[in-house]
Amino acid sequence: MPLYDFACRECGQVFEKKLKMSESSDAQICPTCGSDDTRRHMSSAFAVGGGGRSAAPAVSVPPPTSRFT
Numbered sequence: 001m002p003l004y005d006f007a008c009r010e011c012g013q014v015f016e017k018k019l020k021m022s023e024s025s026d027a028q029i030c031p032t033c034g035s036d037d038t039r040r041h042m043s044s045a046f047a048v049g050g051g052g053r054s055a056a057p058a059v060s061v062p063p064p065t066s067r068f069t
């Protein structure tokens with residue numbers, strides 16, 4: 001099960017929860033203040049181990065040449 005990071009908007013608490021994919025978009029209760037006004041962060045586990053998708057394709061910026069010299 002993936003590990004998700006949540007941040008409470010009420011008190012700023014950041015906490016982690018193991019959730020099924022289908023539950024990941026559910027509102028989670030802040031363990032500190034009990035608020036359900038929480039936001040999901042991108043899990044750090046994702047960032048570290050989830051690689052594989054390479055960065056955006058390089059966009060070649062044309063050199064600032066002027067044809068009208």
Ligand SMILES: [Zn+2]
Nearest residue numbers: 008011030033
């Ligand atoms: Zn809270």
